[in-house]
Amino acid sequence: MANFAKMGGDGVKPTPRPELRNRFENRVRHKFEWMVENLNVVGCVGCGRCEAACMGGSDIRGFLKEMTL
Amino acid sequence: MIKENPYMPIEARLEELIEETPTIKTLVLAPSEPIEFRAGQFMQLTYPGVGEAPFTPSSNPNRPQRQEITILKVGKVTDKLHDAQPGDTLCLRGAFGKGYPIDKFYGKDVLLVGGGVGLAPLRALMYALFNEIDKFASVSIKYGARSPDELLFANQFDKWRAMPKVDFTETVDVPVNGWQGNVGVVTTLLDNIDIDIKNAYVVSCGPPIMLKFVTQKCLGLGFKPRQIYLSMNRKMSCGIGVCGRCNIGPYYLCKDGPDMCYEKIMKYDNVF
Numbered sequence: 001m002a003n004f005a006k007m008g009g010d011g012v013k014p015t016p017r018p019e020l021r022n023r024f025e026n027r028v029r030h031k032f033e034w035m036v037e038n039l040n041v042v043g044c045v046g047c048g049r050c051e052a053a054c055m056g057g058s059d060i061r062g063f064l065k066e067m068t069l
Numbered sequence: 070m071i072k073e074n075p076y077m078p079i080e081a082r083l084e085e086l087i088e089e090t091p092t093i094k095t096l097v098l099a100p101s102e103p104i105e106f107r108a109g110q111f112m113q114l115t116y117p118g119v120g121e122a123p124f125t126p127s128s129n130p131n132r133p134q135r136q137e138i139t140i141l142k143v144g145k146v147t148d149k150l151h152d153a154q155p156g157d158t159l160c161l162r163g164a165f166g167k168g169y170p171i172d173k174f175y176g177k178d179v180l181l182v183g184g185g186v187g188l189a190p191l192r193a194l195m196y197a198l199f200n201e202i203d204k205f206a207s208v209s210i211k212y213g214a215r216s217p218d219e220l221l222f223a224n225q226f227d228k229w230r231a232m233p234k235v236d237f238t239e240t241v242d243v244p245v246n247g248w249q250g251n252v253g254v255v256t257t258l259l260d261n262i263d264i265d266i267k268n269a270y271v272v273s274c275g276p277p278i279m280l281k282f283v284t285q286k287c288l289g290l291g292f293k294p295r296q297i298y299l300s301m302n303r304k305m306s307c308g309i310g311v312c313g314r315c316n317i318g319p320y321y322l323c324k325d326g327p328d329m330c331y332e333k334i335m336k337y338d339n340v341f
Contacts, residue, residue: 004314005303005304005314005315006304007303007304008122008143008144008145008146008147008304009141009143009144014277014339016303016315016317016339017339018339022338022339025338026316029318030313030316033319034316034318034319037319038319
């Protein structure tokens, strides 16, 4: 998804989020921080896929509930 | 003004194509219905069958029947737009964004810093400022381009210089063709500005690297971050804060900008 917000003029203008970590930060903060600021809802729909994939078994939905209540 | 369906474009006839510099052309468009816009608001211009890209009109905001859009040739859509012929039908939608906060500038010194094609959005602001010039303490315009050939709107510089309360200075990075004026990047013009820094606003538009150095320079001169407005243009796609291509932190440039107060965005990464 590096080209998602790519601008015209190669070499003149960068993409705003060039590296994977920038895009990952945007994804996480958009869902859990900026959506709460802008719309007063968390961007998590509660599907649980992140918990299924987490090798440490983090209860992410639980954390979010605690953090946003 | 946004229509009921913000995705529905309005047909616009290409009236005239003005060649400003070898890489920059101004498209004069006559939309089938007037599109109201404030200085700094942008529009989505479509070349049918090729794509859509965001541009800020460079014409007087008082004339909603005719939009002039000044375009630098950089990619697929702009290549096609440069090759368009008068009489072709293009599509416009908009105007989006908030535009420049002109009411904040009343009674203050306004410093405009432009680079390259970044003078185009500033020209719309200049028209808006010139329309009610009595309300501002002064308007000071600093403009930099790569070479004398690439100075945008060069035939209008003398007209602007002759305006009361207006100071216009231009500079080029590379002096060729017997250039007699200032040489150096645009920030060198900020060294000896004659304005009351506590009571002034800076508005800047240009390539991201220029915005970065203008911001650093202005902060060094004593401007506060809240006095600096930057045209943070990204490749806006939807125009209404939905798609997430243009966000800087929680701010959507298409909805909250594209001219952002530096105070709001300074704490986020990859601003420039």
